[in-house]
Amino acid sequence: MLQCYIYIAVCGGTHGNELSGVYLVRELLKAKDIVMEEEREEPASVLMVLANPRAMQQCRRYVDTDLNRCFTHATLNGPISDSAPYEMTRSRELNAMLGPKGSPGAVDLVCDLHNTTANMGLCLIAYSDCDWICLHIFKHLQLSLACWIICDACLLKNTFSVAMEIGPQPHGVVRSNIYTAMKDGVQHMLDWVRLFNSGTIFEAGFVDVFTIVKNIDYPRDSETHNITATIHPQLQDRDFLLLHPDDALFQTFSGETLRYKGNEPLYPFFVNECAYYEKGIALGFGKHSETDVNYILFCC
Amino acid sequence: MLQCYIYIAVCGGTHGNELSGVYLVRELLKAKDIVMEEEREEPASVLMVLANPRAMQQCRRYVDTDLNRCFTHATLNGPISDSAPYEMTRSRELNAMLGPKGSPGAVDLVCDLHNTTANMGLCLIAYSDCDWICLHIFKHLQLSLACWIICDACLLKNTFSVAMEIGPQPHGVVRSNIYTAMKDGVQHMLDWVRLFNSGTIFEAGFVDVFTIVKNIDYPRDSETHNITATIHPQLQDRDFLLLHPDDALFQTFSGETLRYKGNEPLYPFFVNECAYYEKGIALGFGKHSETDVNYILFCC
Numbered sequence: 016m017l018q019c020y021i022y023i024a025v026c027g028g029t030h031g032n033e034l035s036g037v038y039l040v041r042e043l044l045k046a047k048d049i050v051m052e053e054e055r056e057e058p059a060s061v062l063m064v065l066a067n068p069r070a071m072q073q074c075r076r077y078v079d080t081d082l083n084r085c086f087t088h089a090t091l092n093g094p095i096s097d098s099a100p101y102e103m104t105r106s107r108e109l110n111a112m113l114g115p116k117g118s119p120g121a122v123d124l125v126c127d128l129h130n131t132t133a134n135m136g137l138c139l140i141a142y143s144d145c146d147w148i149c150l151h152i153f154k155h156l157q158l159s160l161a162c163w164i165i166c167d168a169c170l171l172k173n174t175f176s177v178a179m180e181i182g183p184q185p186h187g188v189v190r191s192n193i194y195t196a197m198k199d200g201v202q203h204m205l206d207w208v209r210l211f212n213s214g215t216i217f218e219a220g221f222v223d224v225f226t227i228v229k230n231i232d233y234p235r236d237s238e239t240h241n242i243t244a245t246i247h248p249q250l251q252d253r254d255f256l257l258l259h260p261d262d263a264l265f266q267t268f269s270g271e272t273l274r275y276k277g278n279e280p281l282y283p284f285f286v287n288e289c290a291y292y293e294k295g296i297a298l299g300f301g302k303h304s305e306t307d308v309n310y311i312l313f314c315c
Numbered sequence: 316m317l318q319c320y321i322y323i324a325v326c327g328g329t330h331g332n333e334l335s336g337v338y339l340v341r342e343l344l345k346a347k348d349i350v351m352e353e354e355r356e357e358p359a360s361v362l363m364v365l366a367n368p369r370a371m372q373q374c375r376r377y378v379d380t381d382l383n384r385c386f387t388h389a390t391l392n393g394p395i396s397d398s399a400p401y402e403m404t405r406s407r408e409l410n411a412m413l414g415p416k417g418s419p420g421a422v423d424l425v426c427d428l429h430n431t432t433a434n435m436g437l438c439l440i441a442y443s444d445c446d447w448i449c450l451h452i453f454k455h456l457q458l459s460l461a462c463w464i465i466c467d468a469c470l471l472k473n474t475f476s477v478a479m480e481i482g483p484q485p486h487g488v489v490r491s492n493i494y495t496a497m498k499d500g501v502q503h504m505l506d507w508v509r510l511f512n513s514g515t516i517f518e519a520g521f522v523d524v525f526t527i528v529k530n531i532d533y534p535r536d537s538e539t540h541n542i543t544a545t546i547h548p549q550l551q552d553r554d555f556l557l558l559h560p561d562d563a564l565f566q567t568f569s570g571e572t573l574r575y576k577g578n579e580p581l582y583p584f585f586v587n588e589c590a591y592y593e594k595g596i597a598l599g600f601g602k603h604s605e606t607d608v609n610y611i612l613f614c615c
Contacts, residue, residue, distance in 0.1 A: 038542075038545075038568050039568070041541070042569060074593075132487075185485030185488075185589055187589040187592065188432050188592075189542075190545065190546070190587065191545050191548045191551060191566045192548050195570075242489075245338075245494065246491060248495075251491060251492070268339070268341070269342060269345075287488055287490065289485055289486075289487040292374070292487065293374075
């Protein structure tokens with residue numbers, strides 16, 4: 016049975032150079048007094064957090080290690096030394112603030128705001144395809160906004176909640192169109208939480224979902240490990256548009272076209288994302304499906 | 316009187332996260348043996364250099380300080396300690412390799428390859444409007460390619476040579492269209508040098524030039540110094556398109572439009588360049604003019 020109220024946290028600056036979330040959360044924090052005034056009759060249901068202030072100050076993705084990979088049970092609960100990476104310490108602070116993860120006092124949903132250099136538009140990433148709150152929020156957003164959904168079950172153990180990825184925006188830059196798209200996405204998500212918390216009945220339906228199949232790396236020099244090609248111009252910026260076997264995939268720096276040699280058509284995403292060069296990912300591939308969403312209603 | 320041969324250096328990676336130049340110079344270095352083979356009958360006229368290898372390795376603009384501001388007479392010739400910023404040491408190494416600056420053995424032209432997150436297309440920046448070699452190269456490029464020219468006399472003391480700025484490309488990413496535009500630009504520049512070195516007569520004419528008038532900063536909070544607005548969507552990506560008094564300039568994070576309050580129309584460039592946030596520059600403004608280019612001919 017679902018509880019009466021959903022408590023949601025909106026986090027910006029998990030990666031300190033993804034600026035839409037940084038400036039949006041700052042703006043929401045400024046407006047917080049007004050929101051709290053309006054919400055006097057109901058419990059405050061939204062918490063705004065700037066997740067990685069040191070990385071934000073340096074306008075870098077992270078200081079010591081990727082904060083977004085520091086939410087495993089082992090990292091949050093294992094022994095920690097004074098010389099631990101900053102983000103390991105910070106993930107424990109965030110867990111204490113928003114959780115502890117898995118405890119009854121934890122927030123029900125964390126919306127983690129991100130930007131990408133890929134042409135992903137407004138994209139929500141879930142870490143399970145059976146979380147009814149998330150699926151209803153996705154359905155609500157897909158009815159009102161152009162919005163892609165990715166299900167990345169591989170990351171289930173590392174991250175909780177929903178990531179909102181919006182691009183294309185260079186890291187270290189804030190573009191007004193991307194900022195506004197994020198603002199709209201967050202607003203629609205908060206609207207759904209308010210509707211839920213005020214007893215709205217939500218109908219059943221479907222959500223369009225892309226499920227991650229695999230990631231692939233850039234071609235690299237076997238000795239230097241430097242990349243020898245980048246995304247082909249015919250694929251660049253075409254995230255979520257079906258790529259067929261033998262379509263152009265990479266263009267080498269000497270001008271040669273390398274083609275997609277898979278056996279089946281797949282949907283590309285995170286095409287040429289800046290932060291994934293170091294992770295060895297040129298793009299991800301997914302399959303498309305429709306996921307059932309059941310009725311839910313307020314049940315206090 | 317002009318000398319018989321022009322010696323040109325092409326530098327990539329002056330900023331280690333501007334990747335088109337990094338990969339282009341690596342590619343040119345790979346092809347160097349072939350080029351030298353072809354050029355056996357004439358002296359080698361092109362030197363390829365990766366300017367800031369440490370910053371490239373870390374995929375950062377610089378390690379300690381901006382290398383592009385380390386070529387003043389004082390920095391190159393003053394006393395230096397063991398604890399000097401890496402880029403101060405590196406600028407001396409580069410000066411020894413390509414110069415010494417002002418000496419008879421120095422290369423005649425340095426083409427310094429850069430990327431920008433601004434929608435600048437292919438843009439060449441000169442630090443004087445009376446360098447005939449540069450002006451003829453600009454004329455040659457403007458006849459064959461869509462190519463903007465900026466004259467930035469303010470930087471005369473800090474930098475020598477020509478900067479090739481190409482965008483939009485996020486720092487830390489290489490996009491095939493931008494890489495190819497840079498490759499074409501460099502190829503045309505080297506073609507001109509080869510034509511000159513083989514005795515071609517170059518006709519007089521005009522070059523379209525933008526001269527820098529001023530830079531302006533983002534609106535900022537007086538206490539935190541954080542930006543409170545970003546480039547307005549009506550201005551974003553419209554580099555080199557005339558901005559008139561009262562046109563939209565910024566959009567605040569709360570959604571308000573701030574307008575350009577200048578007295579005269581000006582041409583914007585470097586609109587929302589990532590690396591200029593820390594320099595307090597949201598965009599530059601320039602005036603347009605035509606600059607005379609005189610005849611030159613081979614005169615050995």
